Amino acid sequence: MRAGTISVVNLPATGTDAASGISSANTYLDAWDFGNNGTTPTINGVPFTHYSPPAGTSATNYAFLTDPNFGGTLTLQTPGANGPVAGTTYNLGRTSSATQGNLAAQADGNMNTLLTDLIYETGPVDNTMQDWFLMDFGGLTAGDQYSLRIYYRYWGNSSGRLQDFYFDGEGTEQAYSSNPLDEDAGGAHYIEYDFTAASTIASVSITNAATIGNESMMVYGATVQEIPEPTVAGVLAVGGLLLGLRYWRRAPRRTSNT
Numbered sequence: 001m002r003a004g005t006i007s008v009v010n011l012p013a014t015g016t017d018a019a020s021g022i023s024s025a026n027t028y029l030d031a032w033d034f035g036n037n038g039t040t041p042t043i044n045g046v047p048f049t050h051y052s053p054p055a056g057t058s059a060t061n062y063a064f065l066t067d068p069n070f071g072g073t074l075t076l077q078t079p080g081a082n083g084p085v086a087g088t089t090y091n092l093g094r095t096s097s098a099t100q101g102n103l104a105a106q107a108d109g110n111m112n113t114l115l116t117d118l119i120y121e122t123g124p125v126d127n128t129m130q131d132w133f134l135m136d137f138g139g140l141t142a143g144d145q146y147s148l149r150i151y152y153r154y155w156g157n158s159s160g161r162l163q164d165f166y167f168d169g170e171g172t173e174q175a176y177s178s179n180p181l182d183e184d185a186g187g188a189h190y191i192e193y194d195f196t197a198a199s200t201i202a203s204v205s206i207t208n209a210a211t212i213g214n215e216s217m218m219v220y221g222a223t224v225q226e227i228p229e230p231t232v233a234g235v236l237a238v239g240g241l242l243l244g245l246r247y248w249r250r251a252p253r254r255t256s257n258t
Contacts (some may be wrong), residue, residue, distance in 0.1 A: 033050045
């Protein structure tokens with residue numbers, strides 16, 4: 001089985017919806033919008049589901065969710081009471097702001113709404129790789145191809161927000177080749193993991209660890225999209241077209257002697 005591919009895509013500040021690649025023509029298992037903004041976007045006809053973890057005394061480090069629109073499942077987890085600092089509980093946090101980082105200069109349309117609010121890991125994040133943030137998406141079919149995206153943008157921290165990303169959808173954890181990724185490098189982006197689902201697992205996970213103290217990963221949204229295999233008719237049509245083009249190029253050219 002081939003290894004998955006991991007890439008980062010930059011999104012433009014204007015025409016962000018169109019450039020996002022999100023489309024109702026795609027087949028999704030998940031489309032999530034995270035945070036406490038309260039407004040759930042529909043992007044290019046794709047309805048997102050909003051999740052905001054509880055705050056205060058109800059705060060939690062674990063959540064199991066099901067996308068009501070597409071049927072995929074999502075598990076979110078942080079260390080809880082087992083984090084690197086004794087006596088501190090590492091929970092799922094949430095926040096929102098359109099002014100922090102000047103969001104209007106980074107994205108427009110409904111992507112602007114998606115990138116307004118977010119979830120993150122609370123607690124005094126350290127840089128010893130002992131803290132982590134896990135997202136696990138279930139409901140995959142073994143052997144099928146999928147694309148997982150995590151959407152993020154510049155929040156405005158001058159010290160940088162360096163994160164190590166690890167993905168696993170094929171049975172072996174795979175690191176992003178350019179770790180650590182700086183979430184605060186500027187602008188709006190998504191990190192994409194394209195893979196073939198392994199027969200040993202029915203999910204794809206992303207594990208993250210911050211490499212700078214108190215600069216935990218911020219997750220604004222996520223999608224899991226199934227990538228359809230080319231149809232037999234489509235393959236035959238392309239093959240026939242290429243064969244015809246090859247014959248045309250080789251056919252002798254006739255001239256007229258009139």
